[in-house]
Amino acid sequence: MGDAYLDLVNSGAGAALAKRLGLPRPAPLLRHHPGDPLVDGPVLVLGGGPDADAVARLLSGPPGGSDGVPDGWDLDVHRHAAPDERYAAVVVVLTAVTHPDQLAAPVLEAASTLRGLRRGGRVITVSRPALATDAPAVAAARQGVDGLLRSLAKELRGGATGNGVVVAAGVPVTAPAAVAALRFLLSRRSAFVDGQLLDVDSDAGELPADWDRPLAGRVAVVTGAARGIGAVVADVLARDGATVVCVDVPAAGEGLTAVANRVNGTALQLDITAPDAGARILEHATSRHGGLHVVVHNAGITRDKLLANMTAEKWESVLAVNVAAQLAINEALLASGELVDAPRIVAMASTSGIAGNRGQTNYAASKGGIIGAVRATAPLLAPFGGTANAVAPGFIETDMTARMPALTRQVARRLNSLQQGGQPVDVAEAVAFLASPPAGGIVGRTLRVCGQNMVGR
Numbered sequence: 517m518g519d520a521y522l523d524l525v526n527s528g529a530g531a532a533l534a535k536r537l538g539l540p541r542p543a544p545l546l547r548h549h550p551g552d553p554l555v556d557g558p559v560l561v562l563g564g565g566p567d568a569d570a571v572a573r574l575l576s577g578p579p580g581g582s583d584g585v586p587d588g589w590d591l592d593v594h595r596h597a598a599p600d601e602r603y604a605a606v607v608v609v610l611t612a613v614t615h616p617d618q619l620a621a622p623v624l625e626a627a628s629t630l631r632g633l634r635r636g637g638r639v640i641t642v643s644r645p646a647l648a649t650d651a652p653a654v655a656a657a658r659q660g661v662d663g664l665l666r667s668l669a670k671e672l673r674g675g676a677t678g679n680g681v682v683v684a685a686g687v688p689v690t691a692p693a694a695v696a697a698l699r700f701l702l703s704r705r706s707a708f709v710d711g712q713l714l715d716v717d718s719d720a721g722e723l724p725a726d727w728d729r730p731l732a733g734r735v736a737v738v739t740g741a742a743r744g745i746g747a748v749v750a751d752v753l754a755r756d757g758a759t760v761v762c763v764d765v766p767a768a769g770e771g772l773t774a775v776a777n778r779v780n781g782t783a784l785q786l787d788i789t790a791p792d793a794g795a796r797i798l799e800h801a802t803s804r805h806g807g808l809h810v811v812v813h814n815a816g817i818t819r820d821k822l823l824a825n826m827t828a829e830k831w832e833s834v835l836a837v838n839v840a841a842q843l844a845i846n847e848a849l850l851a852s853g854e855l856v857d858a859p860r861i862v863a864m865a866s867t868s869g870i871a872g873n874r875g876q877t878n879y880a881a882s883k884g885g886i887i888g889a890v891r892a893t894a895p896l897l898a899p900f901g902g903t904a905n906a907v908a909p910g911f912i913e914t915d916m917t918a919r920m921p922a923l924t925r926q927v928a929r930r931l932n933s934l935q936q937g938g939q940p941v942d943v944a945e946a947v948a949f950l951a952s953p954p955a956g957g958i959v960g961r962t963l964r965v966c967g968q969n970m971v972g973r
């Protein structure tokens with residue numbers, strides 16, 4: 517699905533015209549391709565204390581481990597900003613701050629590098645959550661990181677993003693999920709994730725033997741896999757090593773078979789609202805592939821109407837597909853006792869479910885429902901090392917958004933810090949990250965993939 521404006525302002529004549537007229541000039545995002553280096557250039561690690569040292573060691577250490585760090589990433593790490601250096605990423609470790617006064621030194625040192633940040637650069641904060649039990653100055657400093665990061669992300673240009681990792685009290689910054697979150701945010705897999713703070717809740721999770729195939733040996737089910745975002749989720753999970761079961765309604769059978777063949781997986785024609793949907797998914801995954809580890813609840817529908825014009829059919833069908841079916845499937849899977857090997861549930865929410873969207877009360881109720889559902893489902897999976905999380909896409913270039921009126925679509929695309937729509941692969945990368953074994957310490961959370969959409973909180 518193309519964005520003609522993006523192409524135009526990145527062509528020679530179009531770029532000059534847009535500059536003269538003061539029009540937004542979104543930069544094409546750099547996305548991950550297998551074999552790419554994790555980061556393309558030097559990385560500056562700022563901040564004091566043992567956590568900053570540990571992060572610097574992780575990033576610079578040799579692959580295969582040293583100094584108690586299991587697997588370094590062999591990056592060119594600097595600890596002080598060198599004048600004229602063009603950094604690919606700046607990681608600001610702020611876990612040691614105990615007063616807002618202490619933010620100035622590391623933040624202003626980071627600031628000195630921003631004009632030279634490389635195209636598609638990354639600024640990442642690593643911090644601790646502000647708790648009601650903290651001393652007020654500590655909580656002020658920690659919560660200050662939130663405001664600072666979200667504002668900085670709005671200032672970056674050239675496809676650069678700003679995101680944060682917020683590591684719970686008592687959890688080491690080298691916990692598997694913190695390490696995996698840092699890696700995801702540094703990489704081009706997170707191209708359309710911007711202005712977000714990822715909470716790491718525990719030190720659960722397991723580092724993969726191979727970061728390029730973290731899902732090796734895992735069996736994943738993706739609903740709504742015949743097209744759109746679901747089809748690309750299937751692609752990305754398979755790329756990362758999973759065996760994928762592709763689920764969609766019988767009417768989408770042709771597309772479903774094509775995707776299943778493409779990813780070397782299997783197809784299951786199933787309406788997820790069927791009362792036996794959970795049992796059929798489990799039966800298919802265990803009999804054909806010997807188990808079930810990852811469930812991606814992606815299938816979803818819209819039936820938009822202003823609430824004043826809403827019909828019972830439109831309301832009920834959206835709630836049934838988008839949230840009730842998932843609840844019933846999760847219940848069946850949990851009751852089966854088969855979901856016991858560090859399972860991962862990843863559900864598709866939407867920024868509409870967070871910020872609200874005119875004409876989408878039914879859809880937003882269902883997607884807000886997903887955010888609540890994963891929060892409450894995660895503790896049920898915790899005894900098995902499992903997690904439930906959601907991804908909330910913003911404007912993504914798919915058939916769904918291609919059907920919007922042209923002008924509304926043009927405006928909607930620009931209303932985020934990256935000034936463009938995301939691609940299905942951007943959502944798929946976030947799903948794959950949350951589905952991976954190292955993400956086990958991220959529990960019941962919702963990760964927005966929206967380019968820092970201007971709407972919402």
Ligand code: NAI
Pocket residue numbers: 739740741742743744745746763764765768786787788789814815816817837864865866867908909910911912913914915916917
């Ligand atoms: P899409 O309409 O292109 O694909 C949805 C797929 O789900 C279709 O293949 C459809 O046949 C399948 N499906 C629908 N009802 C089903 C049922 N009862 N049983 C089994 N399969 C069923 O949608 P798209 O754009 O790929 O969206 C995927 C998910 O992402 C949805 O949950 C959507 O709400 C969500 N999302 C999409 C955004 C976007 O900008 N495209 C933004 C935010 C969220």
